[in-house]
Amino acid sequence: MHVRGLAVDITIGDKFITGDKADKQGGIPMGSEHDDFDDCSKIAAETPGATKCPTLSGQVVASRQLLRKVMTDDNRMQSMSSEWWHFDCFEKAKLDLKKYPASKY
Numbered sequence: 001m002h003v004r005g006l007a008v009d010i011t012i013g014d015k016f017i018t019g020d021k022a023d024k025q026g027g028i029p030m031g032s033e034h035d036d037f038d039d040c041s042k043i044a045a046e047t048p049g050a051t052k053c054p055t056l057s058g059q060v061v062a063s064r065q066l067l068r069k070v071m072t073d074d075n076r077m078q079s080m081s082s083e084w085w086h087f088d089c090f091e092k093a094k095l096d097l098k099k100y101p102a103s104k105y
């Protein structure tokens, strides 16, 4: 969906969080890095014991939930259960993908 412009990978930033309080990319810690495809990246990891991921901090869970709320309120985007950072266009199932050709770049 990314190559068709119908998905985004996004996190939350804060200009006041720096140094070892930020993740590797300067964002707010979210429990795993972007494109870490392990259990800690799953939304289920927010529930202690639901995955093999060690317990996420309350701040990490709150940050993920805030990101999901902002992105999915009013049915703008859909979250993906395996990647906390990925959001698809809500209506993708109804779209005629021929009208959204894949980018060549």
Ligand SMILES: [Zn+2]
Binding pocket: 002, 007, 008, 009, 085, 086, 087
């Ligand atoms: Zn993505």
